[in-house]
Amino acid sequence: MSSYQDRITLSTSGHRDMHDLTEPVTRIVRASGIQTGLAHVHNVGSTGAVGTIEFEPGLQQDLPERFDALFPPGEDYAHEQRWQDGNGHSHLQATTLGPSITVPVGDGEPILGTWQQIFHLEADVKPRERTVVVTVQA
Secondary structure (H helix, E strand, O other), X not given: XXXXXXXXXXXXXXXXXXXXXXXXXXXXXXXXXXXXXXXXXXXXXXOEEEEEEOOOHHHHHHHHHHXXXXXXXXXXXXXXXXXXXXXXXXXXXXXXXXXEEEEEEEOOEEOOOOOOEEEEEEOOOOOOEEEEEEEEXX
């Protein structure tokens, strides 16, 4: 089994910031030389998440808004009682969405639908420097 790994570095503006990772993930898959396999995309950290979505302005607004409705900022979470860092909701949002996804690779490209892009969502309350690890395996 052959594999290849690289990293994407993101600077986020804080809570609700979304980045389209499709192009950098595609570059890494192409650089791997692997024609058929899997690309695993993983956010390093407990308050950022990765997924797929139609990366357009409406959904870039809707997804974070719905997560804020599900896990509202400012609630009295047990995490807040312990750490007083204001990001209990951030951990819950990121955990619910998940830190990673796996995308099939075919003909040396990620296999995605026409309106399907890979994204990163920042759930933390402050700007962060994020590392996303992409591992491609045959």
